[in-house]
Amino acid sequence: MMRWLRKPVQSKEAEAPSDAPASGPTDAPAQPITDESVEHAPQVPEAKPIVPKPKDEGPVLIVREVHRSFPVGGGEIHVLKGINMEVRPGQLVMLKGRSGSGKTTLLNMLGGLDQPSSGEILFRDQPLHQLNDDKRTLLRRNQIGFIFQAYALLPLLSAWENVELSLRMAGVPQSEWKKRVTHCLELVGLGKRMFHRPFELSGGEQQRVAIAKAIAHRPQLLLADEPTANLDSQMGAQVMSVFKNIIHTEQMTICMTTHDPTILEVADHVYEMVDGRFIN
Numbered sequence: 001m002m003r004w005l006r007k008p009v010q011s012k013e014a015e016a017p018s019d020a021p022a023s024g025p026t027d028a029p030a031q032p033i034t035d036e037s038v039e040h041a042p043q044v045p046e047a048k049p050i051v052p053k054p055k056d057e058g059p060v061l062i063v064r065e066v067h068r069s070f071p072v073g074g075g076e077i078h079v080l081k082g083i084n085m086e087v088r089p090g091q092l093v094m095l096k097g098r099s100g101s102g103k104t105t106l107l108n109m110l111g112g113l114d115q116p117s118s119g120e121i122l123f124r125d126q127p128l129h130q131l132n133d134d135k136r137t138l139l140r141r142n143q144i145g146f147i148f149q150a151y152a153l154l155p156l157l158s159a160w161e162n163v164e165l166s167l168r169m170a171g172v173p174q175s176e177w178k179k180r181v182t183h184c185l186e187l188v189g190l191g192k193r194m195f196h197r198p199f200e201l202s203g204g205e206q207q208r209v210a211i212a213k214a215i216a217h218r219p220q221l222l223l224a225d226e227p228t229a230n231l232d233s234q235m236g237a238q239v240m241s242v243f244k245n246i247i248h249t250e251q252m253t254i255c256m257t258t259h260d261p262t263i264l265e266v267a268d269h270v271y272e273m274v275d276g277r278f279i280n
């Protein structure tokens with residue numbers, strides 16, 4: 001479901017690119033997942049760390065007593081009811097819970113797409129809950145990557161062009177595009193599919209293009225809303241394998257929502273949400 005689109009929040013990602021260069025680690029050598037290895041991947045393959053986990057310099061995200069209510073009709077619906085959590089560098093954190101429990105509402109706030117009714121969200125010590133729209137847009141553009149259940153690729157552009165577009169939007173200098181696009185597509189195992197358009201790719205391959213697109217500008221934090229929901233179990237396992245690989249090679253931190261109990265075992269931490277609260 002295109003859940004992010006129905007929320008009354010604004011993304012300015014489509015506006016003119018910022019001049020600020022993307023920050024983050026320099027290209028670590030890609031540990032390519034070849035098309036062959038990905039296609040024959042076991043359930044959830046172990047990622048081989050080729051560089052150490054990112055140095056733990058304190059939490060990437062701190063969430064304190066977050067509440068979120070929405071006006072509905074003449075009243076109000078209280079969706080998040082006092083969320084506390086912490087995400088540390090290099091972690092893969094999952095939010096699990098039934099439909100309607102509030103996972104997407106929380107993920108939107110972690111990415112600065114929406115703001116809490118009360119409470120605090122610190123992203124690398126920056127108070128997301130206090131930043132205005134323009135500052136949150138800039139922070140998202142440079143430091144956060146998003147992956148949606150429905151891939152969100154531009155259908156007329158090739159995999160290459162889709163990833164390149166994200167570098168253009170983030171204001172990354174053009175001289176870096178070729179190397180970075182190649183690196184990201186190889187990293188997700190699509191070195192041989194770079195010039196295919198979305199309709200020429202399988203669902204799993206399209207999701208991997210979406211991942212390459214989301215990480216191209218080297219965000220510190222990658223947020224994914226049900227990234228495996230449209231995929232069969234083998235393709236879902238491939239996506240999880242790519243996530244583990246990205247954490248090690250790109251020094252990123254990932255927070256995702258899921259319904260799928262079969263992928264929970266690869267998480268470093270699972271928060272279970274019931275009716276707007278964590279029960280663990």
Ligand SMILES: Nc1ncnc2c1ncn2[C@@H]1O[C@H](COP(=O)(O)OP(=O)(O)OP(=O)(O)O)[C@@H](O)[C@H]1O
Binds near residue numbers: 070
């Ligand atoms: N903008 C909004 N206005 C009113 N209600 C909203 C709004 N956004 C979310 N809600 C409500 O908040 C509740 C939680 O929604 P949310 O999308 O966060 O759940 P979820 O756990 O992500 O569900 P799913 O697994 O189906 O994606 C739902 O009852 C939903 O209708």
